[in-house]
Amino acid sequence: MNKTWSRILCLLFFSVIAVASVAQKVKVGYDKSVDFSRFKTYTVAKPSMPSARPTLYAIVVESIDQELQKKGLNKVEEGGDLVLISGGGIEYGVGSAASTPIPSTYAGAPVSFDATMWTGAGGTAAPTSTYVPKGTLQLQFIDPSTHKIVWNGTLSEKLDSEKKKETMDRISKGITKLMEQFPPPPEK
Numbered sequence: 001m002n003k004t005w006s007r008i009l010c011l012l013f014f015s016v017i018a019v020a021s022v023a024q025k026v027k028v029g030y031d032k033s034v035d036f037s038r039f040k041t042y043t044v045a046k047p048s049m050p051s052a053r054p055t056l057y058a059i060v061v062e063s064i065d066q067e068l069q070k071k072g073l074n075k076v077e078e079g080g081d082l083v084l085i086s087g088g089g090i091e092y093g094v095g096s097a098a099s100t101p102i103p104s105t106y107a108g109a110p111v112s113f114d115a116t117m118w119t120g121a122g123g124t125a126a127p128t129s130t131y132v133p134k135g136t137l138q139l140q141f142i143d144p145s146t147h148k149i150v151w152n153g154t155l156s157e158k159l160d161s162e163k164k165k166e167t168m169d170r171i172s173k174g175i176t177k178l179m180e181q182f183p184p185p186p187e188k
Contacts, residue, residue, distance in 0.1 A: 024174045025156040028181040034143070034150045036183035042073050042141070043080030056171075060137065061086065063172050067179035083144050088137040135159050137171075139178065153178050 030036075044061060051057035064086065065075055073082075135158050141151040155178045159167050 024170070024177060026153065026174070026178050026181070027156075028151070028153040028178070028184075030151040030184045031148065032187055035186075036150075037186070039081040039143075039183070040072070040074065041076045041080040042068060042082040042084050043076055043078060045083055045085045059168065060088070060171065060175065063175040064139065064179065067176060068182075071179075071183070081143075082150070083142040085140045085142065086137065089135075137175070137178070141182070151182055151184070153181065 044065075047057075064084070068075070135156055137155045139151075139153045140149050142148065143150045155174045157170065157174055159171075
């Protein structure tokens, strides 16, 4: 890519994300038939390729870990009761084109979900090739014993590259807001 084209893309990128949005959009869906109280541990699926924004990725993963630990879930390197697949980006694209950790190295059978068992936002049939709009974080919890997505949550927000501290605070608050809905309340 020549320098002029790179500069044009860079200017376009920064002009698009320069406008910050106050509202965070959170969407959550889950399998209503799953007893979430049986999950005590989780494993984070490793990215299949390095993140283009490793510091941001590390901060996001650490924030998620802290929220899950508050809920009594313990992180294990392998063999967790749940597998967490995270993805996100700050530009439009598909999967890794958006500088995301999608596809992950989750090596189980292809994941699926039964739409009739879900409430709220639907998940994807497979974590690869996920459409990732600008300023989006998607979390999927997979039950490795059934190879099904049991919980799916997305957080969408416009980010301001000029106000890094404020942006990081908003990302952290957004993750807290998203994770408030995990695990879902028991069905009555």
